[in-house]
Amino acid sequence: MTIENISINKSFGGWHKQYTHQSKTLNCDMRFAIYLPPLASNKQKVPVLYWLSGLTCTDENFMHKAGAFRMAAELGIAIVAPDTSPRGTEVPNDDGYDLGQGAGFYVNATQAPWNRHYQMYDYVVNELPALIEDTFPVLNKRAISGHSMGGHGALTIAMLNPEKYSSVSAFSPICNPINCPWGQKAFTAYLGDDKAKWKQHDASELMKQASTFVPAKVDQGQADNFLTEQLKPETLEAAATLSGYPLEYNLHEGYDHSYYFISSFIEQHLTFHAQHLNK
Amino acid sequence: MTIENISINKSFGGWHKQYTHQSKTLNCDMRFAIYLPPLASNKQKVPVLYWLSGLTCTDENFMHKAGAFRMAAELGIAIVAPDTSPRGTEVPNDDGYDLGQGAGFYVNATQAPWNRHYQMYDYVVNELPALIEDTFPVLNKRAISGHSMGGHGALTIAMLNPEKYSSVSAFSPICNPINCPWGQKAFTAYLGDDKAKWKQHDASELMKQASTFVPAKVDQGQADNFLTEQLKPETLEAAATLSGYPLEYNLHEGYDHSYYFISSFIEQHLTFHAQHLNK
Numbered sequence: 001m002t003i004e005n006i007s008i009n010k011s012f013g014g015w016h017k018q019y020t021h022q023s024k025t026l027n028c029d030m031r032f033a034i035y036l037p038p039l040a041s042n043k044q045k046v047p048v049l050y051w052l053s054g055l056t057c058t059d060e061n062f063m064h065k066a067g068a069f070r071m072a073a074e075l076g077i078a079i080v081a082p083d084t085s086p087r088g089t090e091v092p093n094d095d096g097y098d099l100g101q102g103a104g105f106y107v108n109a110t111q112a113p114w115n116r117h118y119q120m121y122d123y124v125v126n127e128l129p130a131l132i133e134d135t136f137p138v139l140n141k142r143a144i145s146g147h148s149m150g151g152h153g154a155l156t157i158a159m160l161n162p163e164k165y166s167s168v169s170a171f172s173p174i175c176n177p178i179n180c181p182w183g184q185k186a187f188t189a190y191l192g193d194d195k196a197k198w199k200q201h202d203a204s205e206l207m208k209q210a211s212t213f214v215p216a217k218v219d220q221g222q223a224d225n226f227l228t229e230q231l232k233p234e235t236l237e238a239a240a241t242l243s244g245y246p247l248e249y250n251l252h253e254g255y256d257h258s259y260y261f262i263s264s265f266i267e268q269h270l271t272f273h274a275q276h277l278n279k
Numbered sequence: 280m281t282i283e284n285i286s287i288n289k290s291f292g293g294w295h296k297q298y299t300h301q302s303k304t305l306n307c308d309m310r311f312a313i314y315l316p317p318l319a320s321n322k323q324k325v326p327v328l329y330w331l332s333g334l335t336c337t338d339e340n341f342m343h344k345a346g347a348f349r350m351a352a353e354l355g356i357a358i359v360a361p362d363t364s365p366r367g368t369e370v371p372n373d374d375g376y377d378l379g380q381g382a383g384f385y386v387n388a389t390q391a392p393w394n395r396h397y398q399m400y401d402y403v404v405n406e407l408p409a410l411i412e413d414t415f416p417v418l419n420k421r422a423i424s425g426h427s428m429g430g431h432g433a434l435t436i437a438m439l440n441p442e443k444y445s446s447v448s449a450f451s452p453i454c455n456p457i458n459c460p461w462g463q464k465a466f467t468a469y470l471g472d473d474k475a476k477w478k479q480h481d482a483s484e485l486m487k488q489a490s491t492f493v494p495a496k497v498d499q500g501q502a503d504n505f506l507t508e509q510l511k512p513e514t515l516e517a518a519a520t521l522s523g524y525p526l527e528y529n530l531h532e533g534y535d536h537s538y539y540f541i542s543s544f545i546e547q548h549l550t551f552h553a554q555h556l557n558k
Binding site for chain 1: 288289290291292295343344346348349500502531533534535537538539540542543546
């Protein structure tokens with residue numbers, strides 16, 4: 001595997017680094033970012049939080065705006081932020097911001113023209129962690145978190161792979177994509193018309209039926225423009241009640257869908273993950 | 280004065296807001312951002328830190344990337360971030376990133392075509408604080424800080440107006456613009472060829488001759504690409520030694536010119552300003 005470092009910045013005594021690599025899963029070059037806390041060295045390995053971003057984002061949004069490094073440095077946690085889709089001129093795209101590049105939805109596409117590149121589920125679950133654990137001073141202790149489309153990705157990936165993640169969290173996640181416009185558009189394109197296949201990537205459906213639990217924390221702003229039509233956290237909450245899922249869910253008055261919300265509560269999420277990663 | 284709110288986001292219990300207004304000083308519409316901590320209300324007024332950004336920036340860079348709101352909320356300090364130049368299709372510009380729009384250098388231009396709009400010194404020192412103190416629940420207690428070109432702006436504005444600011448700080452400031460390419464290009468365009476006029480906006484020259492002191496803190500990364508050619512903090516340090524200026528200067532191994540550096544030390548700067556604002 002070839003991996004190339006393209007930027008490096010010291011922050012809170014640790015290092016933010018961006019890399020490109022050829023992804024066999026996605027059939028294109030991909031960029032990701034990693035934050036390595038001061039504790040990380042060849043002698044001391046650290047656990048990893050994978051962060052999945054929302055629609056239109058790249059590896060940069062979280063690293064620039066979340067204000068996460070202070071606590072990651074203090075707690076000794078690495079953070080890995082992949083891109084949100086395959087990229088490149090050869091990769092199919094769509095005119096909408098909510099399909100195609102920047103909108104991979106963390107599923108494996110089965111439909112043309114998407115299926116050759118849009119395999120974000122396999123990339124995030126398998127190829128990327130293998131690359132990270134081969135390359136950096138990290139343990140194979142993993143947590144996963146994300147925002148909006150990335151919150152959907154984090155919740156579904158954790159529930160489909162409970163043995164791989166010690167905890168999961170999400171900000172403003174798309175909780176029930178089979179019943180919202182963003183999810184219906186993307187799942188139709190990537191997965192086709194068979195709604196039974198959609199349910200395998202719907203956080204509320206998975207949570208309803210779950211019997212193996214990954215401790216989960218979800219935060220949602222009440223002033224979020226997408227709350228009612230796209231996010232539907234009440235469906236996730238009902239599903240957790242049904243299965244007895246350990247979901248810590250909080251609504252926050254006045255907060256919106258932006259990184260101004262995420263940055264306000266990222267410390268709580270990192271502390272939550274640290275508790276489970278260090279067990 | 281007409282002032283229009285264009286965005287609002289809750290963050291750390293307080294509010295980030297963007298406004299546009301017609302600037303009489305700059306003869307154009309201007310945008311600025313303010314962070315109001317939870318403490319700010321009509322009953323309780325808070326002091327203000329003015330943040331001046333660097334080349335190419337707007338009001339958004341600091342608000343997105345500095346991670347400053349956590350401590351501003353805790354300390355009860357408002358933060359105001361103006362744009363870095365006049366803006367608009369009617370405002371003269373230059374092909375370079377280091378002159379014209381995004382590069383106002385916090386001086387009053389005396390030379391055509393710049394002099395009609397490029398009056399950033401008067402805007403930051405007079406018009407903007409008057410507008411802020413008329414509009415928001417803030418005290419007329421002010422501190423000032425900035426990055427790179429904005430560090431130059433903060434240092435020179437504080438030293439030229441010691442009665443207006445209780446403290447000043449800077450990250451990676453242009454310390455001696457009369458002797459670096461960025462400063463020479465901008466000062467030639469805005470102020471003309473008379474170098475005596477340049478010295479009135481050179482932090483090192485002002486610090487050398489200062490007799491009224493504003494407590495000052497400067498942080499600089501040693502891995503900053505602009506350190507040797509453009510920033511010259513050693514000149515500022517020598518000037519402080521000469522005049523006995525209370526300058527707290529720190530070099531940081533490994534840090535560069537980016538917001539990854541600023542965010543690592545912004546807590547220290549806010550604490551420094553709070554000590555002086557609350558005296």
